Amino acid sequence: GKVGSFTCSFRIDDHTRTVFYNGTDITSQVDLGGAWNATRRVAFMPWPGAKLVVSGQDVNGDFFKKGGFWADCDGAPVDRLAKAWESFCSNEVIDALHVRGEGAGWAPAAFNDMAQWEPGTLGEAGKEYCVFRTVPLKENGYRCDIRVDDYVRAVHYNGVDITSAVAGDLNRWNALRRVNFPPVPGAYVVVYGEDWKGDFFGKGGFWADCDTAPSGDLARAWESCCSDAGISLEHQRGEGAGWRSPTFRKGSHAGKDWAPGTLGDLGKGHCAFRMRPIEVPAAPAAAPA
Structure with missing residues (x-):
């Protein structure tokens, strides 16, 4: 998927029937062909609080024992x-x-855990049809892990200074720093860093x-402004x-912590980097009803 989009890979034993996101039917984006155990994939622009909803059918009439739903998604990983x-x-x-993720009667x-796919599958015993829902992008949970060699000088989000909310040592060159913030479509997260060698x-x-x-x-997701x-x-x-x-430098630091490389301009000691975690959805159809 393009930068800013979430993807979801899933399997249903036997048939996938519908896929909805944020109240919109996106089933047509999914390849429903292939065998009962095929992995299917869908991509969508995340919206705070919106539900991803997948429905399917087990022809044996027992989703728990004979069928099953498995998924590995951004915001809802397989583990x-x-x-x-x-x-x-x-x-x-x-x-x-219910195929839109609404209505009554939902349960965990x-x-x-004894099913055909690791670590297991979801579905109710003795039922032929099941629909599953999750919220990939929570209203308040959006994460960025950052490294700056040497110093993190400031972090802004949506125009607000959130430096004080950053976890990790801002002054140790190889420290991992983490920040969480609420999703605001169209807002920038901006990291201002300094390299002491200039x-x-x-x-x-x-x-x-x-x-x-x-x-x-x-290299694709971020823009920079250096001085x-x-x-x-x-x-x-x-x-x-x-x-x-x-400017992207591939393999600039040894070890997987910095893979695949780093950003920053030659001969500049100060850089700001900005990225939109969530693009503004192009179509109004993506907005909550």
């Missing part, structure tokens, strides 16, 4: 399968309200791994002119 999803199951075809999904490309570097912008997307003096408050907030695609 949290047993806890991340709720289900509604029936022996009738799932109604229009039953987890079968060369962000050769001696310093910026690295980040965020929920919608993993480290592998570093050999300080960075203005305007630019620390992600505003102003002069932002551009960053």
Whole structure:
């Protein structure tokens, strides 16, 4: 998926029937062909508090023992399968309200750890049809892990200074720093860093791994604004002119902690880096009803 989007891989024994996100039917984006055990994939722009809802059918009429739902998604990884999803199951075809993730009767999904896929599958015993829902992007949970060689000078989000909320040593060059913030579509997270040797490309570097912008997307997801003096408050907030695609140095630091590389301009001691964790959805259809 493109930068800013969430992806979800899932399997249903036997048939996937519908996929909804944020009240919108996105089933047509999913390849429903192939065998009963095929892995299917869907991508969507995350919206705070929106539900991802997948429905399916087990032809043997027993979702727990004979069928099963398995998923590994941004915001609902497979190691949290047993806890991340709720289900509604029936022996009738799932109604229009429940396929959107609404209606009554939802419960924590039953987890079968003896099933065909690791670590297990979800689904209710004795039921032919089940629908599963999760909230990939929580209203208040959005994470960025950052490294700056040498110093993190400030972190802003949505124009607000959140430096005091950053966990980790801001002054140790190889320290991992973590920040969490509420999702605001269109807002920038901005990291202002300094390399004390005055060369962000050769001696310093910026690295980040965020929920919608993993480290592998570093060079595509971020923009930079570098200087050999300080960075203005305007630019620390992600505003102003002069932002551009960053200079990427592949393999700049040894070890996997900094993979695949770092950002920062040659001969510049001060850089600000900005990224939009959540793009503003292009279509109003993506907004909550």
